[in-house]
Amino acid sequence: MGAVVGVVANPASGRDIRRLVAQASVFPTAEKANMVRRLLSAFAATGVERAVLSTDLGGISAAVLRTLRTRRPGKEAPWPDVEFCDDVTLTGTADDTTEAVRRMRAEGAGLIVCLGGDGTARVAAAACGDVPLLALSTGTNNAFPRMREATVAGLAGGLVATGAVPPETGTRTASLLEVTAGGRTEVALVDVCVSTSRHVASRALWDPATLTALFCTFAEPDGIGLSSIAGQLCPSPRESQDGVALTFAPPHRARWVVHAPIAPGLVLPVGVRAWRPLRVGEHVALPAGGGVVAVDGERELELTGDTPVSVRLRADGPRCVDVPAVLAESARRGLLRTELTPCQRWRRREEAETA
Amino acid sequence: MTDTLSTGVTRELDENALLDAYRTMRTIRAFEERLHDEFATGEIPGFVHLYAGEEASATGVCTHLDDRDSIASTHRGHGHCIAKGVDVKAMMAEIYGRRTGSCHGKGGSMHIADLSKGMLGANGIVGGGPPLICGAALAAKQQRTGGVGVAFFGDGASNQGTTLEALNLASVWNLPAIFVAENNGYAEATASTWSVAADNIADRAAGFGMPGVIVDGFDFFAVYEAAGEAIERAREGGGPTLIEVKFTRYFGHFEGDQQTYRASEVANARENLDCLKRFRSRVTETGQVEAAKLDAVDAQVADLVDAAVDEAKAAPKPTAADLETDVYVSY
Missing domain, CATH: 2.60.200.30 (Probable inorganic polyphosphate/atp-NAD kinase; domain 2)
Structure with missing residues (x-):
């Protein structure tokens, strides 16, 4: 069975009173959906075959579904097979995150990505067990999730999910x-x-x-x-x-x-x-x-x-993907590059000219 | 760097204030549940749209308001009226279409108004309240009264041009206005998750350059805290705020609605989320209020609503001669 990843995105993150009593940012749903799209492209590049996505009533999963239906094969970067946790009864509470992560684990996910703030990461961490967690920031207060470009984070997550980078190198257990x-x-x-x-x-x-x-x-x-x-x-x-x-x-x-x-x-x-x-x-x-x-x-x-x-x-908190460590290991071992022999280069050039 | 700056505001309610808030919420609930029963008898003319389940919103906001302040309401306006201090007996008489009513029996449920209380009116026009409140807020700003205007509106109204124009105007003129989007999930039978393109109504605030926050509409303390911050900010010249409160209405859109468009969320809300139950358990567990005092409020409110219905039924109806009064207003 190929590698499976789960992505849970919290539609409610980044909406609380800190936009009134402080100057917290508003993280639009459109950008959360964009991050999911970027993650999917990165996953496919690392060989992930299947992605299980959370559903929500906030418009994130709907936007990704729309893209899924309108993508042009051959013109846009490939994605893994995408499935939605569409049989989950949504409550509009943190329970939705818990239930989605549970489904993803049952589907054999080798990585859980969560999009939200500290609150979302906390809920996802409590549910993800030994499955590596990659928490990306789309919330208000982001001490735990990192502000990272989703494509880059997705490459690291995909390399962990596929086993290309072993967990002892690519993950760190949090307290x-x-x-x-x-x-x-x-x-x-x-x-x-x-x-x-x-x-x-x-x-x-x-x-x-x-x-x-x-x-x-x-x-x-x-x-x-x-x-x-x-x-x-x-x-x-x-x-x-x-x-x-x-x-x-x-x-x-x-x-x-x-x-x-x-x-x-x-x-x-x-x-x-x-x-x-x-x-x-x-x-x-x-x-x-x-x-x-x-x-x-x-x-x-x-x-x-x-x-x-x-x-x-x-000491037994979630196993978190260490993005810099994974990509450093990838660079060291050449996981995202190919070196061609003169013979291979000649053959590729021939193929390109014929095409 | 200063060592004295503190933007945090702790608003602890004392026992009397907590009892007042509970009395307001209980009065709204009892009023609406009684109307639910009475409407079925056929004695009440017109439509009624009941506010049960949403009490924490009106109460959490209006607890901060005083005589300087105005509110504008919706077709689901009874809760806002009660929370702003409109006389409960006059409201009931108005709904029964009697001369003793708030508007002399000529308005009914959807047009209860009491300008002496700063209640600019329930409103049959969806999205009709926010522009009114811009006027009230502009008056307060020009006259330097320190007053604010609060517009309550629903998820359906959040899609209306009037509401969006009012948000823009309030921001451009930096008005002391608070926009309270009461999102109960359905505009009549249309789900807000389908009809509101911005997903959350609060998200629209960013486009108008004002803060937008979401609070749990079943939690009095959450609404009270957010509204307090927004109202204080408005009074001090900080400008408008959009607050989205999310909850479930317990009854149909109007009395008689078959509610085929929604499933089990009402039972869950009544059982597990109810604002009155949560308020009671919290203030008794923390020792802020004794349960017996809350019970006493329940009994007093029940008596008040009984009396309001009895007096309304016994009151006279408007006559043909009343048609020609209250038509024009002189300024």
């Missing part, structure tokens, strides 16, 4: 945070943040005054979102299994005041009382005090006054 409160457990790929906000409401967090504690799987100096606070104070590279833990304080009482890009266009002073490395496997129990817990920047769990919260850093 993740597991947070439990009130009988519910959620995972986060980037950060878990406790806030004094009472309600999930519009989900995003953008008011530093409400933050009390932050846990990060990684913290990059050039990151965006809450992890950028740690990124400018106590960076922790993505390649390290360990993370960091911070506690906040009002800027006038804090030991450090970090000017961090906590949302697109929103660089705010954030007071940090203390920080320390967070080791893999370490459990941190937080005292009950109400508020909400946000995962990857979105409020998710509402706490009552007597709900304790526990956080644990795990």
Whole structure:
């Protein structure tokens, strides 16, 4: 059986309140569909035979289907065989991503590509198991998914899916945070943040005054979102299994005041009382005090006054495609190039002239 | 760099404010469910389009408004009227076509208006509200009242030229206007996923140079938070915002609609997403409001709606002589 890949694109990513309270970008559906098209061309170039695409009511799958029906064979680059998860009952919630990924795994996908922000990647990661994940940014806050050209990312993903580049070379296992409160457990790929906000409401967090504690799987100096606070104070590279833990304080009482890009266009002073490395496997129990817990920047769990919260850093997160590493290996081994002997060159020239 | 800048605004509602919001949502629900029953008796003239299921939108927005502010509504306007403070008994009398009604019984469900409350009217014209609100917002801006105009409209109206022109005008004139697109999935029987080419109504905001956001229309707190940010921005001269709230209407497009175009989403919404159930569980679990106080509101609202129906039925109808009153308005 030839290589199969799955592509799940979130129609709702890049639409939340951060377009109002910050200057987050709008990622149009047309561009998400274009990215899927570019991925398909790249997959075909690497020998992927079949692509399973998610469906949605936002217009992404409809646009790709339209292209599928109007493409001109021979004039446009080939695509793999395309199938849609069209028997999935859409709910307009994150469950659609979970269900699509489940179908793709059942179809034998050797790669899951997800288009969205941190929130979409989090949901896809929780569902993709051992299948390599390639998260591309089309959302608001993109600390985990990378901003990458989809053709290039698709080439790397295709080389992993076909086995041309082995997983030990082309993928990297990410850490993740597991947070439990009130009988519910959620995972986060980037950060878990406790806030004094009472309600999930519009989900995003953008008011530093409400933050009390932050846990990060990684913290990059050039990151965006809450992890950028740690990124400018106590960076922790993505390649390290360990993370960091911070506690906040009002800027006038804090030991450090970090000017961090906590949302697109929103660089705010954030007071940090203390920080320390967070080791893999370490459990941190937080005292009950109400508020909400946000995962990857979105409020998710509402706490009552007597709900304790526990956080644990795990090393067994998703296996992520390392695009530069895959393409460097490809270049080293010549996977995307062919060298012709003088005899082959002569034969090709003859064929071209005859044609 | 400054250490004092903070754009975040924490809007914690105290117990009384939470009870007020709950009372508004409960009043809308009880009002509409009662109308659903009463309409079946044949006593109510004309059409009624019920707002049940959508209460968090009107309430989450109007909780931020005061006497300086105006709203424009739709054919599905009862919820907006109640949330803006229009008298519930006068509304019921209007729907029954009685002289004691908000418009003396001459307008009915689709034309309830109360300018004293800044309620510019329910509106039988799809897409009729947004241009009106540009006028109200321009007046507020010129007179420096600090007021805002809020236009509620549906997914069908989002495709109307009037709405698109109003979005453009509001942006060009930097008006204190908020456009609330109430996307309940269907314009009458036409699915918005088919009829709205931009997929999300909020996406259209970018083309008019204003922020566009999507919020969960079943969640009072989500609407309240987004509307609060947008209204504060408008009051401070920041210009218009488009907010798309997504939810499901519990009843048909109009009373009598057979609803052959939609399947099981209503049962799921009532069971799992309902704004009143979610509000109640959240504020009681967090200890902000005792359940007994919410129960008391339920009882008071039920009494109010009973009385509104009884009084409406007993009230006189307009006479032939009333035809010649309220025809012209002097400025």
